Amino acid sequence: MLKTLDPQTQAFRDDVIKGLSSPTPAIPARWLYDHRGSELFDDITRLPTYYPTRTETAIFHDIMPEVAARVPKGAVVVEFGAGSATKTPILLEAIAPAAYVPVDISGDYLEKSAADLQQRFPSIDVIPVTADFARPFTLPGGIDHLPKLGFFPGSTIGNFVPWSATDLLRQFRALLGPGSQLLIGMDRAKPVDRLLAAYDDPEGVTAAFNLNLLERINRELDGDIPVDAFRHQARWNDILSRIEMHLVATRDVEFGIAGHSFSFAAGKSIHTENSHKYGPRGGRVLLLAGGWTPHAEWTDGDGDFAEVLAVAEPERFAP
Template identity: 45%
Template sequence: MTQPQKAIAPKFFYDKRGSELFDQICEVEEYYPTRTEIHLLKTYCRDIAQLVGQDCLLIEYGSGSSAKVRLLLDALPHLAGYMPIDISQEHMLQASAELAQSYPDLDVIAVCADYTQDFQLPPYSKKPVNHKLIFFPGSTIGNLHPQEAIHLLKQSRRLLDKGDSMLIGVDLKKDPAILNAAYNDAQGVTAAFNLNLLDRINQELNANFDLSHFHHWAFYNQDESRIEMHLVSLKEQTVIIDKTPFHFRQDETIHTENSYKYSIEEFQDMANYAGFDAQQVWTDADHLFSLHYLTISH
């Protein structure tokens, strides 16, 4: 907040309310990524299961409500266990408990961690693990600058051994009109999601943001191949965060999220640079979204 361009990392969207709002975003008509990725998982889950094999430890980054992973849980035979990793502890634990009830024979090992930072998997030895698969859906990797995305892929590579794999959703480059609509839904759910960040700061950091003095702004930056989300100050104002004043000019913004879009070739080059082999990619008929199966061969 002290930088010339004020910014807050998008991982802080996901308190309980933020996680609930994101689940609602995934249901709005304009937001194509979730339904397209679910379609790909439903269509190709058997192919994925054949590539993975038995006795797999399924590790999910940013598990959230765990809706998509159920498609894999139903398809993968004789799982060694399921390890959801999420920064939003309360939301993750609730989802993990519901998942454990739905799959009583599945060992669920919930981990509260920031997967964008270096971390180690907790010890796991209840069942023999023949294969580790990291599942990273939602094109969340697009929220990272390309260099940060490469760092995450390299960090993931270090968690895996030869023969292990990663299944990752990546949003594709497309008509900017489709992208702009997806992040400016008519119901205003994305706007509420963005503004909730200020409400969270008020509650947790003793701040006094007036949400009516800010508005949601999202647009596709063609030069950077990314959607940018901002919160725009509607007036000149000063906000106090934990006794520290922060001044805003009228129309000054807080940059809250990027969502980079890639071609299939661009992402595969990135994965190869990070130490993965791009083994398989699936995409929909409209070429909106891609699902990449990456492997470790050395």
């Protein structure tokens, strides 16, 4: 008798079965972020080799007065992904929004993050929404009439291939509405050795983060994957300008998941995440294709990372 699954677990199972059955096995990166995965990613952001978080945080400290001057009073901040303990408070303190709506697929992690922020900012109405922000969802009631600022830090947009990144940005526009703003982080292309070090740290935290996906499959989908038969690998794909994370089989292996059988020969991999790196023009074109017009852009002194404030301009016919 098949076990009845909640919608999120059903979606997880469908993505895993479909992904592992494809000629090039892959699982969408969003499933890396269960509670344990989210904790491990927080640990990654504090590693010496992982530059994006500390670089973006430093940019935030510099630009927040200007951001605050551009965001209307009484706005709602909608963050796509659970609030970072370091970056989100900088934004909330600077603009003092009427409400903060964090959206994340990991409900238990989201609730804890939201509770911590509500305690820190008692005057802001914190309204967490458990949802996959890569798929259509609705905002809570009572905020329709308020101006909105979408917040998408951490270069998460780089996890999406360009066509799906464009679709995601269009979805954000449809959700937030014309006239809304979006503050988004984008990682810049840089020397390959720095990129590989950021995604394959010597401490092994990124490896644990990647392998946790297999442990999650075993736990939630009745899998029997021998986790020790896979190893983490980060690769640079120069043609597509992206870091790829893979789980590579170290030996021939067979396993089952939710009644489906799979076999992997040694050396075959499961593609688990992309992190696309954009140049200045490429990032702006991506935003424009998604319906957002860049109005301001800031970088660190070395040009490693960019923060862009874009506006959902009213649609008009081109001349």
